[in-house]
Amino acid sequence: MKIIFKLPLAAMSLLAVVSCKEVKKEANDAADEMEEAVEEVKQEVMAQSIKFMMEPKSDSDVKGEVTFTEENGTVKMMANLSGLTEGEHAIHIHQTADCSSADGKSTGGHWNPTNEPHGKWGAEEGYHKGDIGNFVADAAGNAVKEFETDQWCIGCEDENKNIVGKAVIVHQGIDDFTSQPSGAAGARVSCTGIIQ
Structure with a gap:
């Protein structure tokens, strides 16, 4: 009789151990899935994007849109433009989100919160936080300019990084990266204010 009772008891003990391991594995898997879901939500919260339309200035036909996306401490700018000369x-x-003047000069000078000389982005001699640089328009007058930096933010409290309240300006000519204070880039042919 004792043997009959011991075998079912041993089998039940073994079943309980196996069941506990399976329950623990399922709990761990569920915890991993929950952690991944929380991380995805965090990344979505950390990424923000703002988009603005560019408007023609200085009797030009230059228009388009510019998008800023911030994710994990880096801001990416994407400008899609049309109506340019090849x-x-x-x-x-530029320093002020005010595109009200016909020539775009209501935006003020380049955004330069750290009071550096004008120059090419990353130059040892210095550069403005607004010194994005040049791009090329094709024969049809279309262009795309992408730029990415960790020296900007969208709406943060660091005024040396915050691009909100500034303006994007496209110029008629090229930035020579040396002429002060703005690279002798010519007329302002398109403008948008970065207002959140």
Whole structure:
């Protein structure tokens, strides 16, 4: 009789151990899935994007849109433009989100919160936080300019990085990266204010 009772008891013990391991594995798998889901939500919260339409200035036909996306401490700018003359043009961030004047000069000078000389982005001699650089328009007058940096933010409290309240300006000519204070890039042919 004792043997009959011991075998079912041993089998039940073994079944309980196996069941506990399976339950623990399922709990761990569920915890891993939950952690991945939380991480995805965090990344979505950390990524923000703002888009603005560029408007013609200085009797030009230059228009388009510019998008800024911030994710994990880096801001990416994507500008899609049309109505340009074929060739190189400069694009900068200017200090004031005010495109009200016909010539775009209501935006003020380049955004330069650290009081550096004008120059090419990353130059040892210095550069403005708004010194994005040049891009090339094709024969049809279309262009795309992409730019990415960890020296900007969208709406953060660091005024040396925050692009909100500034403007994007496209110029008729090229930035020579040396002329002060703005690279001698010529007329302002398109403008948008970065307002969140």
